[in-house]
Amino acid sequence: MVVNEIRPLLEFDRVSRSFVTAGRTVTAVKEVSFSVERGQVLALLGPNGAGKTTCIKMAATLLVQSSGDVRVDGIDAANDPYEARKLLGLVLGGERGFYLRASALDNLNFFAELQGVRGARRNVAIREALERVGLADRATDRVETYSRGMRQRLHIARAIVAKPRVLLLDEPSIGLDPVSARELRELVTDLRDSGVAIVLTTHYMHEAEALADTITVIDRGAVIVEGDASAVAHAAGIGPISSARLARVDERLRARLLQLPEVMGVTYDSRGGTATIDVRWADTPNHSALNEVLQHEHLIGAVFDRRATLEESYLALVGANDAA
Numbered sequence: 086m087v088v089n090e091i092r093p094l095l096e097f098d099r100v101s102r103s104f105v106t107a108g109r110t111v112t113a114v115k116e117v118s119f120s121v122e123r124g125q126v127l128a129l130l131g132p133n134g135a136g137k138t139t140c141i142k143m144a145a146t147l148l149v150q151s152s153g154d155v156r157v158d159g160i161d162a163a164n165d166p167y168e169a170r171k172l173l174g175l176v177l178g179g180e181r182g183f184y185l186r187a188s189a190l191d192n193l194n195f196f197a198e199l200q201g202v203r204g205a206r207r208n209v210a211i212r213e214a215l216e217r218v219g220l221a222d223r224a225t226d227r228v229e230t231y232s233r234g235m236r237q238r239l240h241i242a243r244a245i246v247a248k249p250r251v252l253l254l255d256e257p258s259i260g261l262d263p264v265s266a267r268e269l270r271e272l273v274t275d276l277r278d279s280g281v282a283i284v285l286t287t288h289y290m291h292e293a294e295a296l297a298d299t300i301t302v303i304d305r306g307a308v309i310v311e312g313d314a315s316a317v318a319h320a321a322g323i324g325p326i327s328s329a330r331l332a333r334v335d336e337r338l339r340a341r342l343l344q345l346p347e348v349m350g351v352t353y354d355s356r357g358g359t360a361t362i363d364v365r366w367a368d369t370p371n372h373s374a375l376n377e378v379l380q381h382e383h384l385i386g387a388v389f390d391r392r393a394t395l396e397e398s399y400l401a402l403v404g405a406n407d408a409a
């Protein structure tokens with residue numbers, strides 16, 4: 086009998102991690118659970134200090150958890166870090182992590198060797214990785230001559246050179262110019278489509294929105310939402326949004342709209358001579374009440390409804406959580 090069991094490529098099962106600094110114990114990660122399947126991107130979101138990098142480091146076997154289990158394709162990362170590492174690619178970013186006086190090629194040769202990529206296969210893999218991140222023409226230059234964004238791209242090349250099954254990306258687009266950031270999104274999508282399981286941390290909500298199949302939001306070490314963008318909206322209490330363009334918007338209009346019973350929030354943005362107003366509803370938009378207020382205003386075009394963006398939901402959620 087064939088057992089067709091699909092097991093996650095990366096699994097966190099009630100993982101906690103504490104640090105002791107100056108005699109004080111800080112629990113950076115509290116009972117965090119998530120799993121990432123083959124061909125799936127999980128975005129790990131949360132404010133500065135939430136515990137994202139600590140989670141990435143535990144997944145990468147650079148840190149051992151205080152309790153709970155971390156499994157990489159079923160391998161216990163704490164008990165068998167060497168086996169787990171063979172399946173992992175990691176981008177922690179930053180300026181460090183390379184031999185600055187050596188070329189990108191020499192650096193990648195060294196790291197590929199460490200990851201067990203040998204023989205003729207290695208040259209091909211390195212060439213492919215450098216081409217993928219647009220550094221092929223600078224391959225023989227010393228890393229110390231690289232710009233910050235080029236170093237970040239080299240980090241990405243290093244992470245993919247051994248063709249990992251699980252890719253851990255901690256703020257991978259930091260320092261990248263807009264074109265490189267878009268190329269990174271394409272790379273992540275291609276790797277995902279080829280079956281790699283990916284965990285991505287980012288502070289760019291549009292990046293998470295574009296790439297994530299599932300989203301886990303952590304705050305002060307604990308998971309506060311898991312699901313997709315609509316789960317974040319739901320947790321934040323954000324319903325649909327009615328948007329309208331007006332000749333002008335002022336505080337008086339905002340105050341009137343806020344008085345409508347079903348309205349949760351009103352924001353506006355004036356530029357270029359006109360203004361856009363967003364009315365956030367608790368649940369179903371009340372168009373007749375909205376039109377009654379807006380009929381006295383200089384409305385340009387029609388009112389349309391849209392779902393909250395991930396950024397709007399995230400800001401409402403984490404802002405509210407911070408105030409608690």
Ligand SMILES: Nc1ncnc2c1ncn2[C@@H]1O[C@H](COP(=O)(O)OP(=O)(O)OP(=O)(O)O)[C@@H](O)[C@H]1O
Pocket residue numbers: 104105106111112113131132133134135136137138139140
């Ligand atoms: N080595 C360490 N020793 C002591 N405390 C640590 C250590 N590493 C992390 N922490 C603490 O753990 C908490 C989580 O840090 P972490 O770096 O995981 O946050 P983060 O979500 O990645 O934040 P950011 O968005 O700023 O990168 C913070 O309070 C941090 O000070």
Ligand SMILES: [Mg+2]
Pocket residue numbers: 137138139255
């Ligand atoms: Mg971090």
